[in-house]
Amino acid sequence: xxxxxxxxxxxxxxxxxxxxxxxxxxxxxxxxxxxxxxxxxxxxxxxxxxxxxxxxxxxxxxxxxxxxxxxxxxxxxxxxxxxxxxxxxxxxxxxxxxxxxxxxxxxxxxxxxxxxxxxxxxxxxxxxxxxxxxxxxxxxxxxxxxxxxxxxxxxxxxxxxxxxxxxxxxxxxxxxxxxxxxxxxxxxxxxxxxxxxxxxxxxxxxxxxxxxxxxxxxxxxxxxxxxxxxxxxxxxxxxxxxxxxxxxxxxxxxxxxxxxxxxxxxxxxxxxxx
Numbered sequence: 001x002x003x004x005x006x007x008x009x010x011x012x013x014x015x016x017x018x019x020x021x022x023x024x025x026x027x028x029x030x031x032x033x034x035x036x037x038x039x040x041x042x043x044x045x046x047x048x049x050x051x052x053x054x055x056x057x058x059x060x061x062x063x064x065x066x067x068x069x070x071x072x073x074x075x076x077x078x079x080x081x082x083x084x085x086x087x088x089x090x091x092x093x094x095x096x097x098x099x100x101x102x103x104x105x106x107x108x109x110x111x112x113x114x115x116x117x118x119x120x121x122x123x124x125x126x127x128x129x130x131x132x133x134x135x136x137x138x139x140x141x142x143x144x145x146x147x148x149x150x151x152x153x154x155x156x157x158x159x160x161x162x163x164x165x166x167x168x169x170x171x172x173x174x175x176x177x178x179x180x181x182x183x184x185x186x187x188x189x190x191x192x193x194x195x196x197x198x199x200x201x202x203x204x205x206x207x208x209x210x211x212x213x214x215x216x217x218x219x220x221x222x223x224x225x226x227x228x229x230x231x232x233x234x235x236x237x238x239x240x241x242x243x244x245x246x247x248x249x250x251x252x253x254x255x256x257x258x259x260x261x262x263x264x265x266x267x268x269x270x271x272x273x274x
Contacts (some may be wrong), residue, residue, distance in 0.1 A: 006139065010123060012040030013142065013174045014267065017080045019119050019250075024082035025094035026057035027187055031106035047106055055099050066273040074273050075233065075255035078109075079116035085109045088153055099152075108153045114161055117144045121228065121247055124267070125175045128246065138171055163186060172219075208247070232256040 001009075029050040034040035041061075042050055052060050059065075065073050082257065085108050085152055096103035119142060126138045143162075192207075192215045200219045208228040216236045228247035233255040240250060243263040250268055258274050 001194065002141075006044055009113060009142070009146075010126070013146065013198060014123060015114055016112055017116055018085065019080055019127060020083045021058075024057065024078075025046075025089075027085060027106070027109045028078050029053040029059065030095060031109045031261055034072065039069065039075070040073060041068075041070060044053065047103065051127050063268075071233070074271070075251055077118055077176045077251040077254060078113055079249075081109055081113040081116050084112050084116070084220045085153070088117055089143065104157065105152055108156050108209060111150055111156050111159055111161060115149050115159075115164070115248070118165065120249060121172065122168065124247055125171055134171070134174065141168055141171065160197050172228060176206060176208060179226060180204060223274075227252065250262070 026049070030048070030053065031046060032044075034042070034044040036043050039114040040130065041050060044050060050059075059073070060101050061068060062072070066145060085105060088099075088108070089101070089105060092098055092101055096106050116196045122138055122142050122145065124133055129135050129138060144164070148156070148164065152161070152268050182257050188212070190210050192210060192212045193248070194214045196216045197220050199219045200218045202225050204224045205222075206226045207230045208226050210230045212230050212232050214234040214236075215232075217240050218238050220234050220240055221241055222240065223244040226246045232252045237253075237256045238259040238263040240258070241263040242253075243265055244266065248265055248268060253264060253268050254271050254273075258270070260270075260274070262270070262274070264270060
């Protein structure tokens with residue numbers, strides 16, 4: 001693969017990982033298990049349509065989600081899995097027109113979501129890495145990811161996601177060690193629940209998988225900080241520069257509380273509900 005072909009592939013994948021609800025049949029509003037306590041309209045079993053899902057697969061309270069404190073809905077992002085799976089069905093229709101295929105469709109959605117989420121992180125890992133051999137390995141995983149998601153829906157259900165994730169996690173671990181400033185023998189606490197971290201210097205810190213619900217990060221210095229899998233629900237990131245932070249996703253940003261002064265990485269967009 002030439003460098004030009006590689007860059008085109010990366011650009012196409014970046015676009016594919018952005019949600020496009022207009023091309024989806026409302027999968028996130030049907031396929032997922034939801035709880036009212038997590039900021040969804042109701043307790044809902046997986047495979048049951050949300051009561052607010054219209055016949056055209058749009059949400060009838062979408063413009064009032066913030067007003068009604070639907071934080072779960074506002075925060076969710078499928079990494080483009082919804083439109084990918086909807087398009088994959090093609091002439092087979094959707095869960096509504098072809099109920100016999102509904103279960104398969106929902107299961108495929110969860111598989112593609114996981115693969116797309118890993119692809120998102122791999123693209124960033126490729127940018128971060130300065131090692132040519134490692135970049136080649138990352139690109140090979142990206143190509144494999146595309147091959148897995150290109151399978152037919154029934155074949156995709158047999159995908160060994162755990163085996164692929166193991167290979168991906170090995171790369172993430174390497175990258176995390178490369179970017180970390182904190183000494184390896186100094187453990188970062190895994191619980192910043194509700195903590196006031198305003199204005200503190202966390203440059204190069206490893207927040208991966210850290211619980212940061214309702215933490216106050218306003219004005220904190222987070223250059224090169226690793227947020228892989230961190231729980232940022234209701235975290236205060238107002239007036240905070242996250243532009244050089246690592247492994248942030250749109251879902252994390254959607255779930256946090258920011259403002260017009262919050263600076264984001266170039267691959268993320270400012271949520272409208274801020």
